[in-house]
Structures are given as C-alpha cells and as structure tokens.
Amino acid sequence: MIVRSCLGDSDDIEIRHLHIFNEFQGVIIYYTTLVDTLSIYRDIHKPLMYKPRHLEDKSIHLDNLMDTLMNETLYISETARVSDGADILDAITEGSTVLLIDGIPGGLVLDTRQIEKRGIEQPQTEHSIRGPKDGFIEVLDSNISLLRARIKVGDFRIKIVRIGKRTKTRVALCYIESIANPKLLKEAEKRLSKIDIDGILDSGYIEQFIEDHPYSPFPQVQNTERPDKATASILEGRVIIMVDGSPFSLIIPAVFNQFYQVTDDYSERFIMGSLVRFIRLLAIVFSLIFPALYVSIISFNPEMIPTDFAVAVAGGRAGVPFPAVVEVLLIEVSMEVLREATLRLPQQIGGALSIVGVLVVGEAAVGAGFASPITVVVIALTTIGSFATPAYNAAISIRMLRFPLLIAGGMFGLYGLMIGLIIIMNHLLFLDSFGVPYMNPVTPVSKQGLKDSLIRGPLWSFKKRPSHLHTLDDDRLGYEGVPKAEPVLQSNKQGE
Incomplete structure (x- = not known):
C-alpha cells in the first residue's frame, strides 16, 4: 500500500480494513496517539457496518458512496474529501482519520484529533491585580476560542497558514476586517509566506523572521x-x-510605549493608572542610567554631590582596590548571573536562592573589600527598577544597554553618558515596526496617542483609534462629553 510505505512501520499507526455496508472494501488509517479511539469506533466504524434505515431497501452506487457517507451515515461533524496523496498524508500526521474505499480515487478526511493539553490558567509571565485570570495555552483552537468568546462580531476573521516543511505548524492571523488596515494584513501575509524553515516550535521563531530590524536590541x-x-x-x-x-x-505593529503598559492601567481609574504608569516608566529610566550616572559622578565629577555625602562615599570606598567602573561592572555581572541562575532553577528553591544569594554575596563582597556599601545599594536599586518593566524582552534590552552606558560613563564621565543616551535615542527614532514609527505618538506627534503614553487619560477621552494604525474605522467611542453623576436618591427634608 502506498500510504503504508510512506508512513513506515511506526508502532502507533493503525490500518484497519472493513466492509462498508457489507458491499464495499475500505480501510481507515490513523495514529492511535493522536486520535480519540472511542470516537472512531462510535462515529465511524459502527455506522459503516450497516446501512442507515432509510437506505436499507435502496442500492448505493459506488459513484455516490462518498456523498452518502458524508451526508447520511457518519457522525463526524468535520469531514472533507481530498484527492491528493500529499493531503491524505498530511491529514493523518495531524491527527485526522482517513477513509479510503476501493475503486474511489482519493479519500475522506474525518476530524478525530484528540491531543492532551493543560488547563487554562493564569498567565505566568503577566500577572494582573484586577482583570481576567485566564491565559493562552499551547493548543491553537483553544486560544482562538478565547478570542471568539470576547469578540462577538461576524467580521472577526481567522486566516490560518502552515509554516515549516516538516512540522507544518498552523499559524493564525486574527483581526477584525472592518477595522484592520488591509495594507498591514497584506504585509503580514507576505512576510509569513517568505518563511522557509524545517519547523516552527514557538511564536518566537515567527517574531525573528518578520521583524524589521533584527540587529536592534529593542523588540519590534x-x-x-x-x-x-x-x-x-x-x-x-x-x-x-x-x-x-x-x-x-504576537501583536503587530508594536511601538515603544506598549512595552511598559499593562492591562491593570485600564482596569483602574485613570488617576491611579496614570500614577502607576509614570512610576513604572521612571523606574525603567532609573534602571538604565543610574549605574552609569553613579560611576560618572564618582570618577569625574565628585564636586556635584554634597560634601557630607562625598565624604561618606569616599570612606566606604577607602579599602576597595578597583576603580568605580570596574567595581560596578563586577557587582552588575554578579547580579545578572544570579538572576539567570534563579530563573532556571525549580520554583521551589529559586526564590530562596535569590534572597540568600543577594544577602550573602553582597555582605561578603563588602566585608572582603571588593565593593563599597554604596555600590551595592546602587546595584540593588537598579535591579529592583529593572523588574518594573512588564515586558520581559524589553527588560532584557534595557539590561543589555546598561553595560555600554556604564563603560562610556566610566571612560568619559557625564559627557560619555550623554553621548550614549543620544545614540540610543537616535536609534529609537530610526526604528519602525511594519511601517509604523517606533516612537509614535511622541514623534510624529499624535494628540490622541499622547493621551495613552506617559499618562493614561480617561477611557471616555479615547474617541479615536491610534492614528498610526490607519484603520478603516477610526471611531471607537460614541460617548460625547465628560460623564456626570446625577443624583439618584435625594433626601426629602419635608418628609423627614
């Protein structure tokens, strides 16, 4: 058999011969590890043994057999007739059951796939205080259903393509047809179609193929x-x-301000959301420049700090044998190694190791004279500030850029720090994501976008969708004016 020769002698392949209605010779082929065997027996094998009652006195011609099976016999909801041998093999390897009948070209693909999956749980990398607690899982159909349950419109579209010569991984494009820019959709489909690789094992593979600037440290x-x-x-x-x-x-396109925004910003009232967002952005900037700023001032411009504080810093550094830049680099590298170690350890001991490691290593470094107390405090505050970045990939870019800024500050002082910041800003202004400027809405300036950048404006002020997306339908809010509370209960002083 051709199918058998292509699939080989795998132990989990099942080829079962049967007599359809005691008249026709057929065979069903499936992988036992990918299908629901009970469904195969109940919905396929058993109905094929006997004719339906309304067809018992009628003869079924071979030319009409496939239509009869699809429309009047089998209990499987998703069936498709295929004629190409490659499509038959693809269907079997994806978990479907294929029915082949002697004398009829092609076959019948029956959806009997059953793959083990974990339950829907709270996302591990994006915790929220107020908001939904469900998260995506590894099964595409389940993830699409989570979106379908939220977007209840008829023009919510799902386009599925297969990428990977050997894995043939299903990749879905999800959008609302009446809103999304057709040029964006066309560009996304174009970039996906150009991917030629053996297999796609994670969405990170797709991200690396479709981003505009692969050599940039910032995610697009x-x-x-x-x-x-x-x-x-x-x-x-x-x-x-x-x-x-x-x-x-994956969300496309992406701009810089998306990476420090979280869903809690919109669940809370805009005053609290703006405050928390501003603190978060301040912590990100703080974690980027604080070590380089400390080294620059200590090494080149100590006159910029108060005298009493300068004396205290000098006393703490009295026994340290390294320059300030070397000292900070050593502690910074040690913290990064400790962070990576705790990330890869089992969850039960990772937290304990991070606390013990910081306390023991920091105290030992100060006691041995390898670092001053003020340096340990600076690195600790910098590390805490880096945790404020909600997006992990954006946090890595900030951590990576900290080192060249630190070296520039150690070599040229504040002048080197400013030159480094100017280079980073110029690079950010150069970037774009699917044709959208990366620093939008700061440049080019968008009045509507600025309401949701450094601070979060009231929801009732977001009357238009982001202008840089060039959507087909710009309006997203029909409410006009500021909401005003009207009294519902009024005291009747005469009746009191």
Missing part, C-alpha cells in the same frame, strides 16, 4: 499570554499572530 513585535490584551489590540486595529504549540501570541 510584542508578545502576550493574555487573551484580554490580545483582544484590546485587535479592537485597536492591530493584527494578532498565534502559533499552534505556543501560549504566546
């Missing part, structure tokens, strides 16, 4: 495990890319 594609965040992006006019086998979906 946002990823998320949260269905509510993906839904909000779709409603803004963005496109979501989901990969079968990955709990992370």
